[in-house]
Amino acid sequence: MLETMDILKDRLKEKGSKLTPQRRATLNIILQNKGEHLNTEEIYELVRKDCPEIGLATVYRTLQLLEEMDIVSRINLDDGCSRYEIKTGDEDHQHHHLICQGCNKIIEVKIDLLDHLEQEIEKEYDFDIKDHKVKFFGLCSDCNKK
Amino acid sequence: MLETMDILKDRLKEKGSKLTPQRRATLNIILQNKGEHLNTEEIYELVRKDCPEIGLATVYRTLQLLEEMDIVSRINLDDGCSRYEIKTGDEDHQHHHLICQGCNKIIEVKIDLLDHLEQEIEKEYDFDIKDHKVKFFGLCSDCNKK
């Protein structure tokens, strides 16, 4: 937990910015909710418990900042809002999501078998791929039984 | 061009709905702009040339309808609005997009090599995949030269 906070502090310093209580509290909530995919409003509500005076706009600004700093990644599940999760950092690319159309459950996929596909695309389209976002839609095992 | 319009007419009829001039004009614009990824506002402006009395709300309603009818697909390029393109129909899954972070160009990828990956995921996670959305971010050949 300390590590990520220190990384943030360093990256902020490089930019001439500082690690404020609001920023610390926001990152803490995201760290404490690894595995969840919280949206801005949900993060705001949780952060307020530790930091009741924080404003929603600050949460928006902080999340934007954390994304720029490569600390969190923004996820779009086509539900009308942005969601966030911590970047693990031990992978070159972020993991991917299975979205159940039956119960809206989100399952994380660890494997990253897109490398081969990326190589083909890079060759065929002369395009230098930096990142990708992949979502799979379908039915989870629970919903399938019904 | 006639074919897709007829398909729409049939699917609308099944639902007890009708093919109105506004709906025809909207679909025509999308058909005429194959390869583009127009957003709602852009579609509205183009449709107005043929159908000046159309309202923006009708364009929103029509695009929603076309998506339900499986005639167009909605694309989210993280630029704050929905974009649409015609579904080719000759593929099981829609094609994917390379998004250049240098010039915002969008390149379409025809190949679909995710089948193997999908099979693995279906086995490992017992998840029945119906569709997927894939975006690649990076630099196009032009931007790479700079």
Next chain:
DNA sequence: CTAAGGTATGAAAATAATTATTAATTGAGA
């Protein structure tokens, strides 16, 4: 023909997520 009942529409109002503005506060460094 005429009324009834449903669908569709444009205009305007309402929502929801996000961003900009502003004036006050904070805190690191001289």
Next chain:
DNA sequence: TCTCAATTAATAATTATTTTCATACCTTAG
């Protein structure tokens, strides 16, 4: 302690999208 830029909360403004609502348009029954 003083200075000054960074940060913040509160609020207003934006933007994309949806909903409301009164009206227009069809199709069909009488």
